[in-house]
Amino acid sequence: MANMEPILDQLIDQLTQDENFIPSSRQSVLDSLVHAIRKEQKTRKAVRLNFICTHNSRRSQMAQIWAHAAAVAFQIPHVKTFSGGTQTTAFHLNAVRAMRTLGFKITLSDQQPDHMNPRYEVSVGTGLPVLICFSKQFEQSLPSDTPFIAVMTCSDADQNCPIVPGAISRIPLTFEDPKAFDGTEKAQQEYLNTAINIGREIISVFRRL
Numbered sequence: 727m728a729n730m731e732p733i734l735d736q737l738i739d740q741l742t743q744d745e746n747f748i749p750s751s752r753q754s755v756l757d758s759l760v761h762a763i764r765k766e767q768k769t770r771k772a773v774r775l776n777f778i779c780t781h782n783s784r785r786s787q788m789a790q791i792w793a794h795a796a797a798v799a800f801q802i803p804h805v806k807t808f809s810g811g812t813q814t815t816a817f818h819l820n821a822v823r824a825m826r827t828l829g830f831k832i833t834l835s836d837q838q839p840d841h842m843n844p845r846y847e848v849s850v851g852t853g854l855p856v857l858i859c860f861s862k863q864f865e866q867s868l869p870s871d872t873p874f875i876a877v878m879t880c881s882d883a884d885q886n887c888p889i890v891p892g893a894i895s896r897i898p899l900t901f902e903d904p905k906a907f908d909g910t911e912k913a914q915q916e917y918l919n920t921a922i923n924i925g926r927e928i929i930s931v932f933r934r935l
Contacts, residue, residue, distance in 0.1 A: 730799060730851040733829035738799050741926045742933055748926060755899055756927060760934050762875050762895040763805075767935070773805045774874035778883050778890065782811030782861040783818040784917075785879040785901050785924065791825060792925045794857055795850045796932035807857070808874065810864025812883055816843045817859055820908060824917035828925070832859075865891065879924075899927065 730738075748756070766773040775793055779786035790809035797805040825848075826832050835845040835858060848857040868874060876893035878884035881900045890896055901924055907916040 741929045759897045775807050776874040777809040777877045778864045779880040780883045781815040783815045784821040788924045792928040800932045808867040810867035815861045820917045824921040
């Protein structure tokens with residue numbers, strides 16, 4: 727693997743071995759995402775994955791970070807990851823904490839145009855590209871007229887966005903929302919569970935590219 731944080735190296739190795747925990751009902755969706763990425767790899771210089779959820783605060787952010795890490799770990803070139811929502815809120819602190827717990831280096835960016843929606847720098851290893859993560863609408867995630875694969879990470883956004891402008895493929899890779907546990911003693915563990923489940927499936931996809 728590439729020069730990643732050792733804890734992330736170990737975690738990705740472990741999740742690669744844990745693919746049997748992925749329900750068989752999810753395999754067809756993961757296969758669809760693998761197929762969509764492979765198709766883009768054959769026809770374009772860059773593959774852009776835009777993970778979309780309603781608020782771009784939890785699952786879509788986690789998925790973008792995991793896809794970035796997986797592309798580095800498995801040395802998949804020319805894959806760029808983005809995320810966005812149908813509304814703008816903020817990268818939720820519980821989601822930030824969960825990803826930090828797993829080993830991602832997440833720090834506040836020096837540039838903070840909106841303190842209600844802070845920008846975070848996310849690193850998976852020294853000398854590797856850094857993501858700037860904050861909540862935004864999916865149309866703002868990348869320049870207009872730029873083709874991308876839309877990965878719908880929540881059922882609400884999937885159901886309420888019949889058309890995603892700019893999407894050349896659309897994959898409904900939805901996850902349960904840990905928001906339901908906010909303010910409870912189960913929040914930390916449930917956010918971790920969600921982060922791990924997302925990571926396991928994203929890693930399963932990139933391992934096959």
